[in-house]
Amino acid sequence: MPEGPFGDMIKLGQKIFNHTPKYAPKYVGNSLSCANCHLDAGRLADSAPLWAAYPAYPAYRSKNKKVNSYQERLQGCFMYSMNGKAPPLNSDVLLALESYSYFLAKGAPVGDEKMAGRGFPKLAAPAESPDLTRGQKVYEASCALCHGSDGQGRTVNGQVVFPPLWGKNSYNWGAGMHSVSTAASFIHANMPFGMPKTLTEQQAWDVAAYINSRPRPQDPRFTGSVEETRAKFHPNTKYDYYGQTIDGKQLGNPANTPPAGTVPK
Numbered sequence: 277m278p279e280g281p282f283g284d285m286i287k288l289g290q291k292i293f294n295h296t297p298k299y300a301p302k303y304v305g306n307s308l309s310c311a312n313c314h315l316d317a318g319r320l321a322d323s324a325p326l327w328a329a330y331p332a333y334p335a336y337r338s339k340n341k342k343v344n345s346y347q348e349r350l351q352g353c354f355m356y357s358m359n360g361k362a363p364p365l366n367s368d369v370l371l372a373l374e375s376y377s378y379f380l381a382k383g384a385p386v387g388d389e390k391m392a393g394r395g396f397p398k399l400a401a402p403a404e405s406p407d408l409t410r411g412q413k414v415y416e417a418s419c420a421l422c423h424g425s426d427g428q429g430r431t432v433n434g435q436v437v438f439p440p441l442w443g444k445n446s447y448n449w450g451a452g453m454h455s456v457s458t459a460a461s462f463i464h465a466n467m468p469f470g471m472p473k474t475l476t477e478q479q480a481w482d483v484a485a486y487i488n489s490r491p492r493p494q495d496p497r498f499t500g501s502v503e504e505t506r507a508k509f510h511p512n513t514k515y516d517y518y519g520q521t522i523d524g525k526q527l528g529n530p531a532n533t534p535p536a537g538t539v540p541k
Contacts, residue, residue, distance in 0.1 A: 277379065282375065286379045292372055292373055297309065300363065303360045303361055303369060306446060307429065308359075308439050308445075308446065321392070323462070324462075326376065328391050329394075330346060330374075331386040331387065331391075350370055359537065360537060397465050406482050408486050414475065414479045415487065422469060423441050441487050442487060443491065447492065449492060449510075449528055456481065457484075459487060464480035485515075489520075493535060494530065494533050494536040498536065502526060505519070
């Protein structure tokens with residue numbers, strides 16, 4: 277890394293990326309860090325690495341229907357994946373993360389949408405529809421050892437070593453990972469940790485469906501109506517469980533859904 281103020285900013289970005297609740301506490305509302313989904317400190321291919329993400333912006337995003345800068349994309353991560361609130365543009369938090377991303381992306385081609393290793397390798401549609409019962413069995417056999425039988429992760433000496441996958445301390449209903457197709461792609465390419473691609477594609481689909489059929493924090497775009505929010509932001513009912521009733525409870529209903537944006541005061 278370079279010396280001087282820019283090097284210091286890069287190092288701060290790396291710290292924020294790896295331990296987000298510790299170094300950006302005003303903007304994080306759960307137990308997740310950026311590195312939980314972007315593995316090896318954002319460097320691992322097929323785990324949405326920063327070196328492939330940074331050169332992809334500015335870009336239009338259908339999620340908010342506008343062209344986003346890289347910092348605006350990062351703001352979305354805090355709102356949804358971190359169940360927090362967006363740091364202001366050009367704040368030290370976003371400048372540090374942008375600097376770290378720039379450092380990792382040096383030499384990468386700009387705007388190459390087919391760059392090898394970018395994003396999560398998209399899986400083909402499953403041979404069979406994702407099944408929650410099969411998914412639970414995959415979870416118990418291949419995921420529970422690290423993430424807990426209750427999906428709440430593992431903490432050692434106050435440090436989250438394996439992140440929670442559902443519940444109040446996980447990503448909310450607006451995060452990209454809540455989509456079964458996105459989660460299945462991530463899981464197949466990267467999980468179990470240290471044993472990527474040992475699950476079949478069908479197993480990845482099934483366990484992604486199981487994980488994303490559990491309660492999690494509210495979508496920050498919640499309109500006050502589960503049905504309206506589902507129709508407006510969750511139209512893909514095939515791979516999105518928001519608003520569906522599982523185990524007798526409607527997912528997204530405020531009666532059994534933790535709030536969005538639970539940033540500690």
